[in-house]
Amino acid sequence: SLHKTTILDAVEQGYVKKVVNPVRQRLHKEPLKDADWLQDIKDGCLDEIEWQQEYMCICVEEAYSLLPITLIATAERPYHELYKGDDFFAGCATYMGMDIGRHRDLTVFWVATRVGDILYTREIKTLDQCDYDTQEHWLNTLMRKYSVTHACIDETTKGQMLAERAVKHWGEMLVTAVNVNQSTKGRLAPMVKAAFERRLIRIPIDAELREDLHRVEKQVGENGIIRYHAPSTRDGHSDRFFACALMLAAAGEPENYNAARVKGRNTYPDDKRDRDYQGKPRRRSNKYGGY
Numbered sequence: 470s471l472h473k474t475t476i477l478d479a480v481e482q483g484y485v486k487k488v489v490n491p492v493r494q495r496l497h498k499e500p501l502k503d504a505d506w507l508q509d510i511k512d513g514c515l516d517e518i519e520w521q522q523e524y525m526c527i528c529v530e531e532a533y534s535l536l537p538i539t540l541i542a543t544a545e546r547p548y549h550e551l552y553k554g555d556d557f558f559a560g561c562a563t564y565m566g567m568d569i570g571r572h573r574d575l576t577v578f579w580v581a582t583r584v585g586d587i588l589y590t591r592e593i594k595t596l597d598q599c600d601y602d603t604q605e606h607w608l609n610t611l612m613r614k615y616s617v618t619h620a621c622i623d624e625t626t627k628g629q630m631l632a633e634r635a636v637k638h639w640g641e642m643l644v645t646a647v648n649v650n651q652s653t654k655g656r657l658a659p660m661v662k663a664a665f666e667r668r669l670i671r672i673p674i675d676a677e678l679r680e681d682l683h684r685v686e687k688q689v690g691e692n693g694i695i696r697y698h699a700p701s702t703r704d705g706h707s708d709r710f711f712a713c714a715l716m717l718a719a720a721g722e723p724e725n726y727n728a729a730r731v732k733g734r735n736t737y738p739d740d741k742r743d744r745d746y747q748g749k750p751r752r753r754s755n756k757y758g759g760y
Contacts, residue, residue, distance in 0.1 A: 476524040480507060535658055535685045535697065536710075540665050545674045551589055558582045563591065565620040566715025567608060568649075568708045569628030570596075576604050577712035580615050581670070583720060588670045591615060593678065593709065605631055612639060621715040625649045647718065649711060651696060657714035658685065658697040664717055672713075681709040 480503045490500040501509075514520040521527040563582040570576045576596040581588040594611065596604060608631070612620065620639075624632035624646040632646035647653060661682075664670045672678065684707045688696045 473526040475526050476507065476510065533686045533688075534683050535662055535687045536665060536682050538679065538683055541672075541679050541682050543668060544665055544670050544672050545679070546671050548673055551671055551673055552591070553589075558584065558589070558591070562618040562720075563615045564588070564716050564719040565611060565615070565617045566712045566717070566719055567620065567622045567628075568712040568715060569604065569623045569625075569631060570708055571601075571627045572598060575708040577708045578607065578611050579709070579712040579716040580611055580617070581716055581720070582615070586669055588664070588717075588720060590670070590672045593673070593712070595709070601631055605634065608635060609638070612643075617643065619643060619645070619719045621645045621647050621719040623647060623649045623711070623715060645719065647715060649715075654697045654711075654714075655695060657711070657718060658687070660717045660721070661710065661714050670713075670717075678709055681707050682713070685710050 485501060485503050485506045489506055493500060510524065511520055514523070561582050561584050563580060565581075566579045568575075568577045576599060578592070578594040580591045580593075582591055583589075592611070592615075594607060596607065608622075611617065620635070620643060622628060622632040622635055622644060625648055629646075632644075635644045636646055638644075649657070686698050688698050
C-alpha cells in the first residue's frame with residue numbers, strides 16, 4: 470500500500486520533542502519549538518521545489534521545467550571535447566551573452582564559437598557581488614581574448630550603464646544592448662530550448678550549470694499568457710540560463726527575438742558573421758533567431 474509521511478506529519482507525531490530536542494540537550498543547546506524547527510528546515514532549502522520534493526513528498530513534474538535534465542544531458546560534453554585548441558576554432562565566429570547582476574544575482578558571461586552548425590561553449594565566467602568596474606574589466610577582457618564577433622548584454626536596470634558603455638566602446642556593430650523583460654524572455658527562452666532540442670549547442674558537464682538551466686519554468690497564466698520564471702536561490706536567478714539565451718541571440722538576428730527593444734545591428738548581408746567557417750552563406754531561419 471502507498472504510504473507517505475511528510476515533515477508536518479513527523480512533527481505532529483512528536484519528532485521535535487522525541488528526537489530533535491534530546492540531541493540538542495546533549496549538545497547543551499536550547500530546545501526548539503515545533504514551528505521554529507520547521508522554519509529552520511525550510512530556510513535551509515534552496516527553493517520551494519526542494520521543500521516540496523524533499524520534505525512534503527510532492528513530486529514536482531518535469532513538465533514545469535523548460536529544459537528537462539535529460540535534454541540538458543544531450544548537450545553535455547567532457548572538457549577535452551569542448552576545448553580543442555585554437556586551431557579548431559580558427560576563422561569561426563564567436564558570440565557572447567552577458568547577464569548582469571550585482572548584489573543578489575550573479576553576473577555571467579557565456580562565450581561560444583560556432584563551428585559548422587554547432588555552438589561550442591568556450592567559457593562561462595561567473596562573478597559574484599562584483600562592482601561594475603570589475604564587471605566591465607572582464608567584459609572587455611573576454612571580448613579581446615576571443616575576438617568576439619557579436620555580443621548581447623543585459624541592459625535591464627542594473628545593466629543599463631554597463632551596456633551603454635559597452636556599446637559606446639565597442640560600437641553597435643559588435644555589441645547589442647537587450648532589455649530582458651517578460652516580453653523579451655518570451656522570445657529568448659524558446660531559442661534556448663530549440664538549440665538544445667536540435668543538438669546545436671555543446672556545454673560542459675557541470676552540476677551547477679545543469680541545475681541553473683533546469684530551474685527555469687514555463688508557466689501559463691489564467692489568461693493563457695506564457696511566462697518564463699526562475700525562482701531566486703542562493704546561487705542566483707538562473708543567470709547562466711539567460712547568459713546562454715543572450716549568447717544565442719547574439720549568434721542570430723536581433724530583430725527575430727527583440728524587435729521592440731534592441732540597440733544594435735539589423736542585417737549584414739556581406740558581413741563575415743553571416744557566413745559559416747568555410748565562408749559559405751549561413752542559412753538562417755526566422756523562427757529560432759538564427760537557427
